[in-house]
Amino acid sequence: xxxxxxxxxxxxxxxxxxxSGGLSVASAAAQMGVDVVLIEKAKMGGDCLNYGCVPSKSxxxxxxxxxxxxxxxxxxxxxxxxxxxxxxxxxxxxxxIATIAPHDSVERFEGLGVKVIEAAGKFTDxxxxxxxxxTIKARRYVIATGxxxxxxxIKGLDLVTYHTNESIFELDKKPQHLxxxxxxxxxxxxxxxxxxxxxxxxxxxxxxxxxxQDAEFAEIILDKLKAEGIEFHSETQVExxxxxxKKISVSxxxxxxxxxxxxxxxxxxxxxRGANVNxxxxxxxxxxxxxxxVSVDNALRTDAKRIYAIGDVAQIKGAAxxxxxxxxxxxxxxxxxxxxxxxxxxxxxxxxxxxxIYTDPELAHVGLDAKQAAQKYGEIxxxxxxxxxxxxxxxxxKTTGKAQFYVTKKGYVVGAxxxxxxxxxxxxxxxxxxxxxxxxxxxxxxxxxxxxxAEIVKRAAQDYYTGFAEDKKLRFVIGLLRKFG
Numbered sequence: 001x002x003x004x005x006x007x008x009x010x011x012x013x014x015x016x017x018x019x020s021g022g023l024s025v026a027s028a029a030a031q032m033g034v035d036v037v038l039i040e041k042a043k044m045g046g047d048c049l050n051y052g053c054v055p056s057k058s059x060x061x062x063x064x065x066x067x068x069x070x071x072x073x074x075x076x077x078x079x080x081x082x083x084x085x086x087x088x089x090x091x092x093x094x095x096x097i098a099t100i101a102p103h104d105s106v107e108r109f110e111g112l113g114v115k116v117i118e119a120a121g122k123f124t125d126x127x128x129x130x131x132x133x134x135t136i137k138a139r140r141y142v143i144a145t146g147x148x149x150x151x152x153x154i155k156g157l158d159l160v161t162y163h164t165n166e167s168i169f170e171l172d173k174k175p176q177h178l179x180x181x182x183x184x185x186x187x188x189x190x191x192x193x194x195x196x197x198x199x200x201x202x203x204x205x206x207x208x209x210x211x212x213q214d215a216e217f218a219e220i221i222l223d224k225l226k227a228e229g230i231e232f233h234s235e236t237q238v239e240x241x242x243x244x245x246k247k248i249s250v251s252x253x254x255x256x257x258x259x260x261x262x263x264x265x266x267x268x269x270x271x272x273r274g275a276n277v278n279x280x281x282x283x284x285x286x287x288x289x290x291x292x293x294v295s296v297d298n299a300l301r302t303d304a305k306r307i308y309a310i311g312d313v314a315q316i317k318g319a320a321x322x323x324x325x326x327x328x329x330x331x332x333x334x335x336x337x338x339x340x341x342x343x344x345x346x347x348x349x350x351x352x353x354x355x356x357i358y359t360d361p362e363l364a365h366v367g368l369d370a371k372q373a374a375q376k377y378g379e380i381x382x383x384x385x386x387x388x389x390x391x392x393x394x395x396x397x398k399t400t401g402k403a404q405f406y407v408t409k410k411g412y413v414v415g416a417x418x419x420x421x422x423x424x425x426x427x428x429x430x431x432x433x434x435x436x437x438x439x440x441x442x443x444x445x446x447x448x449x450x451x452x453x454a455e456i457v458k459r460a461a462q463d464y465y466t467g468f469a470e471d472k473k474l475r476f477v478i479g480l481l482r483k484f485g
Contacts, residue, residue, distance in 0.1 A: 006135045009115070011035040013340060014129060014138035016121050016280065019046020021311035021329030022144030023104055028337045030112040037138065038109060039131055041120040045104035046146050047312075048326045049097060051166045056189055058096040059169065060358055062089040063196035067228075067360070071397075084198045086174035093169055122281035126304040130281075140306050140340050143294055144333075145280065147273035147312035147324055154181075156241035160248050162267040165190075175199045175266035179250055181238055182270035183209040185357045188225070190268060192359050195230050202231040202262050204252060209234045213363065214370075217419045220400060221359055233262075241267070273324050275313045290315075293322070298347045300336055308336050316348055325355060354431045356424035361401045364427035367415035367434050373406040377414060381407045383440070385460035387420045392451035396421070403460045405430065411439040411464065422453055429457055440464045 015022045018040030026038045043050045066082045073079040106116045121131035129136040149164035180187045183205035195201045210218035235255040242249040250262045275293035286304040288295040293315035311329030335346035354366040373380045388399040401420020416430035443461035
């Protein structure tokens, strides 16, 4: 019996991957009347909705509420330490995902006119993709397959049960002692969340923890996390893993050669991300790719000119770094739409990219750091203001942190770092200033509601005029005007 022939589809755009980036392209194109096919073999919404940003921030929110309750002890007559309902905390995470999921659902996108195929797709050449009972020959392809947790080659890993961000949110019972290998944003956020939920937490990293951040900011965060009871092992190698008496045994060696063993109930691997490139059939195309991702130019186009790649899977040739954030995927999506639909030039630039580590306190940054700003613009000024000088921060008991801006001689902000309560929200003000080339004087003279945390960024801006009153020319003018009454 002959095999049933596959149905041929010839859409304008075929998107492989239904995560944030892929869905942004599909939504924008479909609403402009473009014929779109979207292929997703797993869950719509991708890593961000199901395993990343959404569940992690939901769990952090619950943990912060519990921490706030325990911090209220001085104001309560009959204080009782929070008895954590771990199942309820995890249910909150599930409820948040379920609330957001319809926005990313198959039904919604089919309602927009997108043909959604829930299966794996594979290229057979530069122009053809095979998926289930379809052969697709699209005018343009967009690879948006994202990334997954990178699993390092640790001796004995096959002897233990471990979790990644894809399974840690599915635990039924609260970990007694959670060991986390990796102290990037995911590792630190999950460490603080689980510690506040009542777990013992140990964090191990082969490198200096937060070593790529400003030392002053890094020290403040680590001191805060240590004060909450998190145990850190910085610049420490994991020698091997084992299961001993139903516990996970982690053998470590510190920078100075000291060896030790940490025993815990659960293990979380948070050692970075690996691009999802396997099984796409890219070897049958002209697309250059590796385990790091799909190589693209600054317009996100591969060597096969009709194939683009966006989000975590995209690796820009020659780039100093390739950030993996949901908002970067959405940014890429906008550039690809600009290129494909409007034939307008599109070029990736991360000069204005904001990012946030959602620990408490939060660490947020946009633009250049102090060293980069000095290299690019020569003489710069560093302006700052501390949270402990802000009336709102004092009133709510959130005085840990500071805002710091990097400003050129002409008064333009080229970078900013904020550490403290709501830093991720406050950094948006600076992102706008940098993107629109707004001078620091505009922020310094802005009327800000009192008392708000936003006064911190205004106070830092006013630091630009420190010493201004001592200017001899200014004092001469003021003295001259006084003579006229």
